[in-house]
Amino acid sequence: MTTGASQPTTAPPRYVLEGRVVTLNSHDEVLERGRILVRGNRIVAVEPSGGPLPESFRDAPVIDTQGTLYPGLIDLHNHFVYDVLTLWRVPKRYLNRTQWPRHAEYAPRISLPIRLLGGHAPSARAIVRYIEAKALLAGTTTGQGIRTRVSGGEALFRGAMRNVEEPHDDHLPAGSTRVMDLHDDAEDIDSFRDALKSHAAYFYHLGEGVDDYAHRRYLDLAGHDLIQPSLAGIHSLGLQRQDLDMMAARDAKVVWSPFSNLLLYGQTLRVSDLLSAGVTFSLGCDWSPTGSKNLLQELKVARHEAARQGVSLSSRALVRSVTADAARVAGWQTELGTLRAHSLADVLVIAGTGGDPYDTLISATEKQVRLVIVDGVARFGDRTLMEQLAFDRTHPAEPWTVDGTEKAFYLWAEESPLNDLGFEAARALLDDAMADLPDFRRRMERMGAGAPEPFLLVLDNEPQDVFATGSEAAAFITDLNRVAGRITLDAPTVGGEDYWELVAAQPNLDDSLKQQLRADYA
Ligand SMILES: [Zn+2]
Numbered sequence: 087m088t089t090g091a092s093q094p095t096t097a098p099p100r101y102v103l104e105g106r107v108v109t110l111n112s113h114d115e116v117l118e119r120g121r122i123l124v125r126g127n128r129i130v131a132v133e134p135s136g137g138p139l140p141e142s143f144r145d146a147p148v149i150d151t152q153g154t155l156y157p158g159l160i161d162l163h164n165h166f167v168y169d170v171l172t173l174w175r176v177p178k179r180y181l182n183r184t185q186w187p188r189h190a191e192y193a194p195r196i197s198l199p200i201r202l203l204g205g206h207a208p209s210a211r212a213i214v215r216y217i218e219a220k221a222l223l224a225g226t227t228t229g230q231g232i233r234t235r236v237s238g239g240e241a242l243f244r245g246a247m248r249n250v251e252e253p254h255d256d257h258l259p260a261g262s263t264r265v266m267d268l269h270d271d272a273e274d275i276d277s278f279r280d281a282l283k284s285h286a287a288y289f290y291h292l293g294e295g296v297d298d299y300a301h302r303r304y305l306d307l308a309g310h311d312l313i314q315p316s317l318a319g320i321h322s323l324g325l326q327r328q329d330l331d332m333m334a335a336r337d338a339k340v341v342w343s344p345f346s347n348l349l350l351y352g353q354t355l356r357v358s359d360l361l362s363a364g365v366t367f368s369l370g371c372d373w374s375p376t377g378s379k380n381l382l383q384e385l386k387v388a389r390h391e392a393a394r395q396g397v398s399l400s401s402r403a404l405v406r407s408v409t410a411d412a413a414r415v416a417g418w419q420t421e422l423g424t425l426r427a428h429s430l431a432d433v434l435v436i437a438g439t440g441g442d443p444y445d446t447l448i449s450a451t452e453k454q455v456r457l458v459i460v461d462g463v464a465r466f467g468d469r470t471l472m473e474q475l476a477f478d479r480t481h482p483a484e485p486w487t488v489d490g491t492e493k494a495f496y497l498w499a500e501e502s503p504l505n506d507l508g509f510e511a512a513r514a515l516l517d518d519a520m521a522d523l524p525d526f527r528r529r530m531e532r533m534g535a536g537a538p539e540p541f542l543l544v545l546d547n548e549p550q551d552v553f554a555t556g557s558e559a560a561a562f563i564t565d566l567n568r569v570a571g572r573i574t575l576d577a578p579t580v581g582g583e584d585y586w587e588l589v590a591a592q593p594n595l596d597d598s599l600k601q602q603l604r605a606d607y608a
Contacts, residue, residue, distance in 0.1 A: 099258050100146040102124070104121045108405070111424045120133065122169040130428060140592075155425060156434045160416065162289065162318065163321075166232045172577075178593065181299070182324070183291065194568050199523055201548075205542060211503070212249070214232065214234065216513055218245050225434040227433075227458060235541070244501055246463075250289075261324055262284060268306055304324060318339045323504040330359050334365040339415040342366040344384070361399065369384050369481040371384050387603065388404055389404060405444045434458055455467065459473075468491065469492040517575050520572060
């Protein structure tokens with residue numbers, strides 16, 4: 087199935103990237119004309135351009151990116167396998183996360199399609215290939231939330247993007263995740279405490295909602311002394327000011343997903359509380375059915391929302407929330423999140439070197455993503471840059487185009503079970519399956535005839551994760567006969583008339599946000 091490992095090379099690739107360098111280091115240094123020296127998967131030096139290169143870099147390619155260099159973006163909350171789905175027309179304003187999965191449309195259009203597609207190897211593989219590429223093309227180099235089952239054993243996917251739960255790097259302690267609400271159950275509380283103790287970061291949907299139910303989920307944690315440094319409270323929407331103060335005092339963290347909150351609940355965290363509490367926070371997209379397609383979009387939403395609340399949230403702080411501060415949330419701050427010597431080489435290059443360097447990133451669209459490097463490997467970018475960084479001649483990059491700009495993906499990864507599947511092939515397979523889901527199901531069942539599937543997705547945002555009892559959830563999700571006839575594959579980039587119509591139809595979003603967001607992409 088895989089195309090085999092490439093020949094071992096004698097020396098790791100070395101190269102130099104030139105441009106404006108936004109380090110996000112402790113002094114927030116910006117080098118107007120700087121360069122990054124990369125050897126293998128590490129940054130060797132970050133320095134002003136112009137001086138002589140060290141001897142060992144004499145033959146290395148020097149690439150003038152004509153762009154601004156940032157650390158790769160870190161998305162600390164996503165249910166990636168659902169990111170093939172388009173924005174859901176949220177029907178009303180909800181109060182907490184136990185409510186919206188009960189809507190009559192939810193199972194047929196969200197749960198069951200993913201259950202069906204994730205339950206057969208061809209479509210499960212296509213989903214992972216597609217959604218990973220969708221994150222990479224907007225500069226995300228680390229993501230939280232892809233889980234697969236390969237040949238029977240549960241495993242996290244080894245792919246082109248870093249994975250918080252299974253980083254495959256001894257220097258990066260693995261995080262862990264819990265989607266299900268914690269209730270007042272002694273055994274469950276003990277296992278929660280153990281998880282906090284044994285992980286650098288434990289990602290937990292905390293107080294997702296605006297009512298008493300949501301706030302009680304926070305009180306349950308606080309009452310059992312579970313507000314600890316490794317706690318990463320996803321959403322934390324139901325928390326009050328004093329709760330955020332407590333989170334900050336205990337060095338617990340927050341993962342903020344403003345677009346998801348606004349779409350479902352019509353409100354998000356009070357940014358002034360978040361800032362004055364001083365709690366470390368990062369951003370997360372949540373998922374495409376009720377969230378942003380990627381972090382470049384989420385950054386824009388966060389900026390507009392802070393302005394709407396009348397709070398001055400600096401562009402620098404926002405950029406830190408997807409780089410340096412996100413690395414802190416994951417417990418990876420010594421290795422990632424800044425551009426400096428010895429850190430892992432995850433780099434994002436955005437076109438252009440003028441204007442405020444932080445605004446440049448927040449305002450960027452996918453078209454302006456010039457280069458995305460993960461672990462020293464160029465994974466996506468302008469075709470000309472990708473060609474200069476194509477050290478693996480055995481597995482050529484796949485060409486692609488964003489708004490007339492020629493790009494390319496290089497998705498091959500050692501030991502990945504997806505090496506024979508390209509981005510366009512994955513897209514075509516999903517388009518075809520989603521055009522007639524019941525027919526796709528019949529075809530798969532005929533083909534499989536009871537054989538175990540070699541590659542499956544593990545779903546992590548299903549009704550059983552949010553409802554109190556499994557039996558209640560079962561009624562919503564087990565009957566695949568209720569799956570929608572056809573659904574649409576979510577386009578990989580933000581934009582298009584269809585997308586803006588879906589945004590315009592959202593009842594819980596301010597008109598001003600709808601207009602501002604659309605203008606950002608005009
Ligand atoms: Zn979530």
